[in-house]
Amino acid sequence: MDMPNIRARLLVVLVVLSGFLTAAGVRPATAEALPDSLWFDDTPVTAQNGRFTDGLGREVVLRGYNVSGETKLAENKGLPFASAADAKKSAIALRALGGGNSVRFLLSWAYAEPVRGQVDNAYLAAATEQMRAFLDAGIRVYPDFHQDLYSRYLFDPDSWYTGDGAPKWAVDAGNYPDESCGICLFWGQNITQNEAVKKATYDFWHNAYGLQDAFLTTAQKTMTYVKQHVSAAEFAGVVGFDPYNEPHAGVYDSGQSSRAWERDVLWPFYEKFRARMDTAGWQEKPAFVEPNLFWNANISFQKQEGGLLDAGALGPDYVFNTHFYDQKAISGIFMPGKAKDGQYSTDFGTVRDRAAATGTAGIVSEFGHPLAGSVSDKAPTVLKGMYQALDSRVSGASWWTDPKASGSVLSGTQWQWDIYNGRHHELMNGNADKVLTSGDAWNDEDLSAVRLDDSGTAVLRQDARLLDRLYPSATAGRTVAFTYEDRSRDGSTTLTWNPVPSSLPNVSRLVGTGQYGLLAWRSNGSAAPSELHLPASFPTASTTVVSDLGTVSGLPSYTKTTPIAAAGEPGGTAARRLLLTAPDSGTVHYALVTNGATAPPASLLSAARAELSAWADSKIS
Structure with a gap:
């Protein structure tokens, strides 16, 4: 179909001409007036070039x-x-x-x-x-x-x-x-x-x-x-x-x-x-x-050949859509213990590969684990492992040394x-x-x-x-790498599968025992920002961002000229998002987002940025 491409071009023209795209039916997250209208909201999502994209060409994660x-x-x-x-x-x-x-x-x-x-x-x-x-x-x-x-x-x-x-x-x-x-x-x-x-x-x-x-x-x-x-x-x-x-x-x-x-x-x-x-x-x-x-x-005895191997190129008329449940864990027999770091990297990597081979976006439209019964004790680790595999195709232990192997961020419900x-x-x-x-x-x-x-x-x-996770809901360009350490619990045990390595001591000090995520992306020249959902555990006033775009502790309200800012999610609820604006094209940007430190000193922010800059030059450029 050619219509989505035509529609995307028309939307971009409208943005250039007016600087405002009416978000009919979508209201700011609170009644307070934002400095600028969020003109980039509510463009339709289609499946284009192996990914979900909105009308402004941003990579969308559902x-x-x-x-x-x-x-x-x-x-x-x-x-x-x-x-x-x-x-x-x-x-x-x-x-x-x-x-x-x-x-x-x-x-x-x-x-x-x-x-x-x-x-x-x-x-x-x-x-x-x-x-x-x-x-x-x-x-x-x-x-x-x-x-x-x-x-x-x-x-x-x-x-x-x-x-x-x-x-x-x-x-x-x-x-x-x-x-x-x-x-x-x-x-x-x-x-x-x-x-x-x-x-x-x-x-x-x-x-x-x-x-x-x-x-x-x-x-x-x-x-x-x-x-x-x-x-x-x-x-x-x-959608x-x-x-x-x-x-x-x-x-x-x-x-x-x-x-x-x-x-x-x-x-x-x-x-x-x-x-x-x-x-x-x-x-x-x-x-x-x-x-x-x-x-x-x-x-193995359930597995059957398939995956729409003979369907050819699917996009943009189709999305590759699959489910995943850990039958070994659900059985209580084939996986006696808990899930571990990287447990589902291969399974979800297969989904990415099949979607890529069919030339369309991929989504895991069902995944989960029982919350009651004899195997419910596995749920905290199984679900953490599945979300980890949606975020990245590499384990936490490998992420910092090989972030570009992360692959696309998978959509999932x-x-x-x-x-x-x-x-x-x-x-x-x-x-x-x-x-x-x-x-x-x-x-x-x-x-x-x-x-x-x-x-x-x-x-x-x-x-x-x-x-309630940090994830890139709309990326103005292509995602190069993403990870999120949620610090979720298994009972009284904090599950940390992706600690900041000791080679980045100031980043580690900044994150501390808090949650953090890191997005690296190659910009595409869009005037619209990249968006990350901000969990409720990331209060606007105490969220820290360290990026090549700047360093901020306490997020300002969004304007079109503010590179790092916060705004409400569409729809009038209390949900919020982080907005990262990099209107250049072809540059690899990075942003570390954390709630680990309260009012970190400028010296720590500067030192953490220097470490991340050197790491980015060697690992994601």
Whole structure:
């Protein structure tokens, strides 16, 4: 498609002519007037040249959560929230507590099309209203028609398991055997062991009874509805659409490999979905396409060949979209201890490599670990390891000596953000004698990073230092290297996987026991600044930045002529961002951001800058 490039050029022209790009629907983080309007806000995001980019050519990183597994349940009729007010509460908390700038927004086919051929506009209206709560909070959205185990209607009222996705009429169309998983310790085993799930999934992919055609038609009507019922500014915040969650063949045809299935069955489906997006007016937005869900499994007997190896160049029509869960850690058998520094560098490096090979941006749209149960003690280290691997493809122990090996900063949305965690009232498979209230109320899962306390306030269930992270949300150029040491806790133990080396004693003294991040980037001449999300643990008055652009302890408010400054995030919440302006082109810049020292003396700042300058000359130039 040529339209994104044309649109990007037009936006740049508008900036040059007027110095102001109207951020309709996006408000400053507080009511106080900023010195200059943040004219660079809210440009649309596309997939260009192997990365997400905004309308000003900045490299964009999407970080956030899945909203939410509540969509899998019947209690709120397939919606993420009971009300638009709850959606707004969740969006504000996600910004303020979780540090997210994007969400994967779950939708239900079963509730969108409860009667064959009849889309439920009331459901679409409620879902769109809830989606707007996130868009209006400055959070980018990509919807996902979610399914797990094909459909809840495959399962008996007294079953150990349940599913979600396809409507009842789609299940009634097939003559499926009575569901049974046999000896299954985990619900996911139904994918390959439950004959009802396997046969129904196979029928969908082979368009038996016109099932796939019906789904595509409903998806098109849904996208058309959303576009028609949000403002142009809100629609600019919709990044794309995830066509199908965790695809698997169900049953392979005789002699068919997983790679051949991706090529001959899955990819043609994505092409059809892409055409429906175009018809619905989503031409400039990519489809977030997932490969066979087992292609990058980290247990050898699960692993299957795939990764859209035969799809060719994907961008800008598609984004390479995958999930990652550490099945070894979840099993409690194959990884008896805790995760360690660099544990997931190879796994996430594979995602980077596949995205690069397909010429598009990559995203890990689901990752996480149980927060309750026998393996929940691994969660602090597993999640720290996953975020570390999203930030950089090298371990903390290697980062300072080989920062340019970091690779791109990966986008990702953690599973999940469900404010109703522990407060559900779900009749499992419609069984009034099996009312689920604990955890996520779905197949014994408990992964939500958030819950509501007794006063109805959203609170985190995980360490805020882990979740509310420093990350480069928009880089004016190309990221050369990035790392973040969050100092998150495993119980009472502080996890420090990337200490500042002793060869930089003044930098180490400045950081101390605090958190720090370091971004190196090659500028592209954009007048818009690079942006890093500032966690709540980085107060504006006591955040220190040491950069080739200058040295600041206590961040000033943003103006177009201030190289290092702070401003609110878009959307009117309390979230803040660091803005680094380097309007030159082709220069490698660096910025260390830390909350380690209170009012550091000028002599320490100068000495730390000298050390970083010498390090940058030798390691990142």
